[in-house]
Amino acid sequence: MKVVINMKKLFLKRIDDIGIIHVSSFLLLMLLMVCVLSCSGKKEETENYDTHASGPFYRFVPGSDGMLERAEKIELPSEMNAESILKVLGEDLAQTYFAENPSGEKTGIGFDILTISEIESAGRSYRVAVINMVDQKEDALHHFFQGSYGGQVTFYMIAATLMQAQNHPPLVDGMILQYNGEAFPKLDHINFQGIVVPGTVSAMAKSTIYRSFENP
Structure with a gap:
């Protein structure tokens, strides 16, 4: 609003000083005002998305x-912002699904959020x-990721919990x-190498939520 008021005063002062404004100058001034207002609105919308993450959020049971x-x-x-939510979800996953190995021993598995990068695009940031x-202790490799069923459900548990792919946006x-500060190792039944995207688990997450709440 301050931008509009200042430009309006400048516009009126220009009339007083010169007495007339050329049509092309007037159109240029109006175009500048529209651009400033339009850009300001888009920036505010992006910042709101960057700061807050929309829920609801779920934990999943294998x-x-x-x-x-x-x-x-x-x-x-x-x-809560996205980083704080990720920390809570990671801690919850570690304290439930990964708390103990099949022998009942504490695993000490945890999830550290290293970075969250924002990629700006039309409408929102990614x-x-x-x-x-x-x-x-490499309990995940020796126990949780072993076998086709074990590897698959562990993949779903991690990806669905940390990405919350059922939400729009996720x-x-x-x-x-x-994995322990290194690139994730190549495994037979799952693929955590490279960038995992919500589409790999969104259908599974949505169907699980629907079954659990009938009308989530």
Whole structure:
């Protein structure tokens, strides 16, 4: 609004000083005003998306068939930003699904949010998160990722939880998962190499939520 008022005063002063304004100058001035207002509006919309992440958010429970069995809603404060939400979801995943190995021993597995990059595009920004899976005893490799069912359900648990792919937009639009600070190792049944996108788990997440709540 300040921009409009200042330009209006400048415009009126120009009339007083000269007495007349050439038509082309008037059109140029009006075009400049429209551009300033338009750009300001788009910037504000992008900043709102960058700062806040829309829910609802869910934790997922694994099934015995390599799929997700059900979803449980996680209540989070509305003012939390994407990084804070990712930290909460990572901690929840570590304390539930990854808490113990099949022998009942504590794993110590955790998830560190290293960076979240914003890529601006038309309408909104896209988030790409780099997350490090900390597993000093390598329980994930020896137990959770073993076998086709185990590897598949573990992939779904990590990707669906951390990306929240059922939302529009998702919590993150891309995820790079490291393992103990290194590139994720190549495994037979899953692929965490490169950038994982929400489309790989969105259908699974949505169907699991629908089954759990009938009308989420």
